[in-house]
Amino acid sequence: MAERKIRVLLAKLGLDSHTVGVTVIAGALRDAGMEVIYTGLRQTPDMVVQAAIQEDADVIGISSLSGAQMQHIPKVLARLREESIDDKLVVVGGVIPDEDAEALQIEGVDKVFTMGARTGDIAVYIREWWEQQGR
Amino acid sequence: MLEEGEDGALTGLRTLLPDAGRAHLLGITGPPGAGKSTLVDRVVSELRRRNKTVGVIAIDPSSPFSGGAILGDRVRMQTHATDTGVFIRSMATRGQLGGLARTSFEATTVLDAMGYDVVLIETVGVGQDEVDVVELAHTTTVVSIPGMGDDIQAIKAGILEVGDCFVVNKADLPGAERVAMQLAAMLHLRESSGENWETPILKVEAEKARGIDQLVDIYEAHRAHLASSGGLVRKAVRRNERVFHELLRERTAAQALHAVEGGGEPVLAALRAGEIDPYTAVDRVLGEEHD
Numbered sequence: 061m062a063e064r065k066i067r068v069l070l071a072k073l074g075l076d077s078h079t080v081g082v083t084v085i086a087g088a089l090r091d092a093g094m095e096v097i098y099t100g101l102r103q104t105p106d107m108v109v110q111a112a113i114q115e116d117a118d119v120i121g122i123s124s125l126s127g128a129q130m131q132h133i134p135k136v137l138a139r140l141r142e143e144s145i146d147d148k149l150v151v152v153g154g155v156i157p158d159e160d161a162e163a164l165q166i167e168g169v170d171k172v173f174t175m176g177a178r179t180g181d182i183a184v185y186i187r188e189w190w191e192q193q194g195r
Numbered sequence: 196m197l198e199e200g201e202d203g204a205l206t207g208l209r210t211l212l213p214d215a216g217r218a219h220l221l222g223i224t225g226p227p228g229a230g231k232s233t234l235v236d237r238v239v240s241e242l243r244r245r246n247k248t249v250g251v252i253a254i255d256p257s258s259p260f261s262g263g264a265i266l267g268d269r270v271r272m273q274t275h276a277t278d279t280g281v282f283i284r285s286m287a288t289r290g291q292l293g294g295l296a297r298t299s300f301e302a303t304t305v306l307d308a309m310g311y312d313v314v315l316i317e318t319v320g321v322g323q324d325e326v327d328v329v330e331l332a333h334t335t336t337v338v339s340i341p342g343m344g345d346d347i348q349a350i351k352a353g354i355l356e357v358g359d360c361f362v363v364n365k366a367d368l369p370g371a372e373r374v375a376m377q378l379a380a381m382l383h384l385r386e387s388s389g390e391n392w393e394t395p396i397l398k399v400e401a402e403k404a405r406g407i408d409q410l411v412d413i414y415e416a417h418r419a420h421l422a423s424s425g426g427l428v429r430k431a432v433r434r435n436e437r438v439f440h441e442l443l444r445e446r447t448a449a450q451a452l453h454a455v456e457g458g459g460e461p462v463l464a465a466l467r468a469g470e471i472d473p474y475t476a477v478d479r480v481l482g483e484e485h486d
Contacts, residue, residue, distance in 0.1 A: 065262070065287070090263035095287050100270035107276040111269065114282055 066094040066190055069117035071103040073136070076126035081154060085121065088179035094186070105135040109143055117148060119186055124154040129164065137168040149189050153177065208301055211308035216431070218250070218307035219418050222332030223317045229338040230364045232271035234401040235317050239275055241404075241411045242313055248280040250306030250314040252299050257287040264288075268317060282306060288319065300331055300438055330437050333430055334417045336360045336410075339378070341370030359394060360413055366398035366406070392420050455480055 068089050070082055079101070086096045097115045099107065112120055120140075122133060133152060140146040152164060153173040161172040170189070173182055221238075223231050232253065239249050253268030266285035275281040284306075286299050299316060306314045316332060337358040361382070363374050378396050395413050399406030421427045452459035459480055466476045478484040 065289070086265050090258060090265050091261045093261045093263045095257075095264045095266060095285075097266045097285050098270060099276075100267075100273065102273070104277075107273075110277055111283075114284055115269075 066119065066186060067097065067115060067117050068094050068119040068121055068186065069097045069099060069108070069112050069115060070121045070123065071099045071108045071111070072101050072123050073103050073105070073108070073132035074126065074128050075102065076124060076128065077101055078123075078125040078154075081125065082121075082123035085123070085153065085179060085182065089183055089186070092183035092187070094183070105132065105139045108136050109139040109145075112140070112145060112148060113143065118190070119149040119151065122150070122152045124152060124156060127155070129154070129156055129160055133164055133169065134167055141168075149186065151182070151185070153182070208304060211305060214308040214310075215304045216307065218303075218311055219313045219334070219414070220303055220307075220332045221313060221315045221414060222335040223315060223338060224335065225338030225362075226343070227319070229340050230401050231317050231338050232268045234338060234362070234364060234399070234407075235268075235315055236272045236274065237401050237404045237407045238315065238411060239272065239281060241407045243275075243278065243280060245411065247312040248310065249275075249282075250303070250309070250311040251281070251283045252302050252306070252314065252316045253283065253285045254299055254316070254318045255285065255287060256319050257289050262289075282309075282311065300434070303331065330433060333421055333427065334359045334414055336362055338362045338364050339374055340365045341368045341374050343374075359392065359417055360410075361394065361396045362410065363396065363398045364401050367400050367403075371398055391424065392417065451480055455482075 070086055072079070072082060082098070086098050089096050097111065097117060099111050103111075108120065108122075111117070120136070122136065124133070129152065137146070137150065140148065140150070146168065150169050151171050151173060152161075152169050154175075156164070156172055156174050158174075161174060164172055171185060223235055223238075225231055235251060235253070239251065242249050251272065253266070253272075255264055255266045255268060257264040264287035266287060269276075269283055269285055272281075272283055275283065284302060286302065289298075303314045303316060318327070335358050337360070339361070340363065361378050363371050363378070365371070375396050375398060382394055382396070397406055397410055397413065399410060401407070421430070455462065462471075462476050462479050465471045466473060471479070475484065
């Protein structure tokens with residue numbers, strides 16, 4: 061029986077066009093043995109949720125460096141709840157002020173990785189969550 | 196579930212089989228950089244314009260080192276991201292020999308049974324993959340682009356015999372006509388498959404959606420041709436045989452390993468330590484080792 065791979069959806073919402081970080085993360089997660097579905101720029105909450113459903117994503121990773129995190133991410137969380145798929149791991153990375161990080165985590169984001177976070181830590185975090193799910 | 200070979204998956208698949216078989220399966224293959232994903236995106240648009248529902252299986256290679264993959268074909272299909280008539284699934288090859296994961300076979304069956312009119316399968320286009328796609332698809336399109344050097348050898352031997360339609364993408368670039376002519380020359384030399392289908396060579400510019408309506412016309416014509424010539428039945432038979440052999444191979448290997456001590460780990464450990472060679476290792480697992 062083949063091994064179950066962790067499927068990670070990576071998205072950038074709105075007009076944020078900083079791609080370096082998310083590209084680095086994509087490579088790091090692939091090197092950690094995960095399947096990364098990169099959905100690209102200018103995603104809307106609907107697009108992210110549709111992709112998460114079609115791709116059977118286990119993890120949704122949102123990269124946010126343009127300051128619009130509080131506008132977009134809560135909408136994604138709401139749509140996930142509406143579709144009853146809010147059991148997926150939701151992580152956010154980028155330039156996020158501490159108060160916003162806290163607010164996001166209260167709303168349902170599982171973890172916010174801000175500047176200085178190491179790519180290795182993100183992969184480890186995801187894998188630990190995975191193992192806790194008993195897969 | 197299908198990808199992990201979970202037990203319920205194949206049983207579930209079997210219950211879907213009666214509902215499958217109506218979708219038109221389109222394979223799209225070609226070397227990296229040929230613009231396959233963009234082409235697929237434009238074909239999906241045209242099919243939607245003709246009121247067809249579409250499933251897409253986009254296949255990208257897994258890293259042989261880490262086992263992971265970056266699946267980026269979705270990026271080129273953004274226009275369809277919220278269209279409920281389109282379902283896009285990215286899959287990794289996961290180290291299957293031939294690149295086209297057997298499980299993508301099964302994924303197309305699921306989409307077919309779900310009622311999608313057309314299922315497009317886009318593959319990595321290196322090595323044996325192209326021929327694999329043909330076994331699976333009703334209509335296979337081989338995509339090339341100008342500027343690959345003199346190399347129509349970029350189109351491997353197998354695919355030339357089995358491609359149903361050849362597309363020269365980025366036809367606005369210099370050298371497009373020459374590629375088309377080289378393809379025509381090679382097709383002329385290929386032995387007639389007896390299928391009585393004149394294989395078209397079409398120049399398109401996927402980016403600008405030029406030539407796409409003609410391409411979809413060709414797909415419809417080929418489908419009609421297969422229906423009337425018995426080709427649909429022949430392809431289904433070949434597909435079933437292929438799945439049978441692959442699945443048999445997988446299951447017997449799994450059973451053989453399961454039946455020996457430690458699931459075969461001691462044998463593997465000995466192999467990795469250089470104590471035994473691979474032939475001895477297999478003999479040992481199968482209980483056929485001679486001293």
